Structures are given as C-alpha cells and as structure tokens.
Amino acid sequence: MKLAGLKLTxxxxxxxxxxxxxxILVSPHRATRPWQGEVAPLPSAKEPAYDxxxxxxxxxxxxxxxxxxxxxTTFVFENDFAALKPQVPRxxxxxxxxxxxxxxxEPGICRVICFSPRHDLTxxxxxLEEIELVVDTWLGQFRxxxxxxxIHHVQIFENRGAMMGASNPHPHCQIWATASIPEAPAKEIxxxxxxxxxxxxxxxxxYASLETREQIRVVYQNNDFIALVPFWAVWPFEILVCSRRxxxxxxxxxxxxxxxxxxxxxxxxxTYDKVFGVPFPYSMGFHQSPxxxxxxxxxxxxxxxxxxxxxxxxxRKFMVGFEMLGTPQRxxxxxxxxxxxxxxxxx
Ligand SMILES: [Zn+2]
Ligand SMILES: [Zn+2]
Ligand SMILES: [Zn+2]
Numbered sequence: 001m002k003l004a005g006l007k008l009t010x011x012x013x014x015x016x017x018x019x020x021x022x023x024i025l026v027s028p029h030r031a032t033r034p035w036q037g038e039v040a041p042l043p044s045a046k047e048p049a050y051d052x053x054x055x056x057x058x059x060x061x062x063x064x065x066x067x068x069x070x071x072x073t074t075f076v077f078e079n080d081f082a083a084l085k086p087q088v089p090r091x092x093x094x095x096x097x098x099x100x101x102x103x104x105x106e107p108g109i110c111r112v113i114c115f116s117p118r119h120d121l122t123x124x125x126x127x128l129e130e131i132e133l134v135v136d137t138w139l140g141q142f143r144x145x146x147x148x149x150x151i152h153h154v155q156i157f158e159n160r161g162a163m164m165g166a167s168n169p170h171p172h173c174q175i176w177a178t179a180s181i182p183e184a185p186a187k188e189i190x191x192x193x194x195x196x197x198x199x200x201x202x203x204x205x206x207y208a209s210l211e212t213r214e215q216i217r218v219v220y221q222n223n224d225f226i227a228l229v230p231f232w233a234v235w236p237f238e239i240l241v242c243s244r245r246x247x248x249x250x251x252x253x254x255x256x257x258x259x260x261x262x263x264x265x266x267x268x269x270x271t272y273d274k275v276f277g278v279p280f281p282y283s284m285g286f287h288q289s290p291x292x293x294x295x296x297x298x299x300x301x302x303x304x305x306x307x308x309x310x311x312x313x314x315x316r317k318f319m320v321g322f323e324m325l326g327t328p329q330r331x332x333x334x335x336x337x338x339x340x341x342x343x344x345x346x347x
Contacts, residue, residue: 009333017232018195018203020187024234025322025329028336047120047169056170058117073130074137075114084108084176090150107150108178113137115171122160122171122279124269131262138286139250139258145177146251146291153181153290161281163308163316185287192298204300208242217338220267220345224260227268229338234328236317237275237337239268239305248289248299265303271345272307282307 006013014023055062058070063080088107095101115134116126123131138156145154158173159166181189195203211217211228219239220227230240241264243257253261272280283306289299308316310332323329 079110082110152292157285163281241303278313
C-alpha cells in the first residue's frame, strides 16, 4: 500500500479507532456540500435560578412524593425511575444451550447527582471551586459503589441538552453501576489489553504522547490532562480527555488532579458553548478500570465528549443509512474540528 500518497485533508479514507478496533469513514471533500436537512428549534431562553416545577431543585418534590433537601452544594439520590435494581438474583438463560436465546440478570444501582442547587448553571458557567465539589462527589460515589458486591463497573455520565434526550436542564449527571462491564468500555478494555500484551506499554499513554508531539488535534492541555479531538473521532466536535499520568480510576487521583480535571472540564464545556453561540448539547462520561476485583494495568483513565451538533445551533449529525448499516462517517476532519475548538479555547 502506498502510504505517502494519502492526503488526509482531501481524499476519502477510513481511520482505525485504536481504542475499539473499529473503522470510521472520513470524506473531507464533502464538507462543503449543500445541506437541506432538519433544522431543530433553538434552545429556549435563559433558565431561572430556581424553577418551582423542577424535580431536581432544592426543596422541590420528586416523583413518589419524595422531597429534595434544601441542599447547598451537590446532592446525590437513587434514581426514582432506575433502569437497574440491586436485589436481582444472579441467573442466566440459554434455551437448549444453543447460544441463540441467551439472557442474564443484571443487578445494578442508578443514582442522580445534582451539580449545584442553581437551576440555571452548567459545567461551563459554574465557578471552578464548585466543579471541584462535583469531581469530589464523583470520587466519593465511585469509591462507595466500587466497593459493593456484584458491582463490577461504575459508569458516570452526563446528558446535556434536549437534543441528547436530557429531560431536565438542571445541571446533573447519572451513575449506572452494573454487575457486568458495558459494551463500550468492554471493547476499549479489550483493545487496551491487547496493546499492553503486544507492546508492553499502555495504549493511551502512547496515544497521548503521539498527539502531544503532533499537536494538530490537541484542543487544550493542563499539567495533568490533555483534551483532543481523537484521530478516529466520529462526532463532529468529539473530544477525548486523557490523564497525562497512567492510572485507571478516580480512586488513584492525587489532590491536584481534582482541580486539573475540574479546570479542563470547565474549559471544554465553555469552549463548546462558543462554537455556535448556544449551550452545546453533548453526552459525556468517564471510562475507568472495572471494579471487578481484578487488576487492570491496561486501563487508562479518560473521558469522552460526544456532541451531536454539526453545522449550527440547529443542525445535528445523524447516524443513519450507511452509518447504521455500514460504518460511521464524517465530513469535517478531526484536524479541522480541533483547529476551530483550539482557537475558541484560547479566547
Ligand atoms: Zn432545577
Ligand atoms: Zn496509560
Ligand atoms: Zn473510553
């Protein structure tokens, strides 16, 4: 294969996602094609500091008549509509042992974390010290849940914006702690394990140092973390946040990493809000070592931001057609997206 001839800025090509071993199609020549797709309504006007109808605001009543305390920092509670329940007996079904009709019970715990009593704030607009309290709360939750029997993976994630299906603008995230390791991290752990076995080094340590050397996809960095548009990004303005130091989970944070993570999260989310001049919707979450009692030297702490917006506040990317039936595809290159984000992050 003639490698030198491939022009990443012009030629249609596919890129390997080294974290999942999946390919994505990049079509840079299409970035200028006319668009007549969906135009979603603009997000509504500014939220009030307190909303009497919000089930997450302090002192308000949630489903089932439970009243929120008058909390003043962060607030954690069990999800009233939990997708998982802790007391499910472990059991497995495999009809006639044929591997065709297979099911397993999935014990788990779903919690909600309110970032702030203020209904109108976001990670992009909260003061840094308050984001540190959120990171502290994540850490405490991770520690507590990872110690529970039958909890082998703790997924912390935030859905931001109605476009991502977030039901409430009040700043909050969720934790789903499960007995099994979910699909996305399982794929990445397998790739990281294979890389460690074949190279005797960590995949994301090596990847982060390659990106630090090249700089073209780096959006922002501080002493402890680096934010970049990954080489294999699928979403237009996708960001991967990697710790500079090798460790697997928040359990291994040293003090200044709490502040550094808070700072980079604030920087990323406020940069996102500048892209189209609106609160930027996204799903974000952390990938950490499983909590299955086994050592995971292959796992490197990181976070993914998956924002759907493509060309404006109202035009989003869809994963349909070839992407659903074939392979995910993007037009604007990760390098072009990184350049735009980097410029906005520096302002
Ligand atoms: Zn609220
Ligand atoms: Zn590493
Ligand atoms: Zn990941």
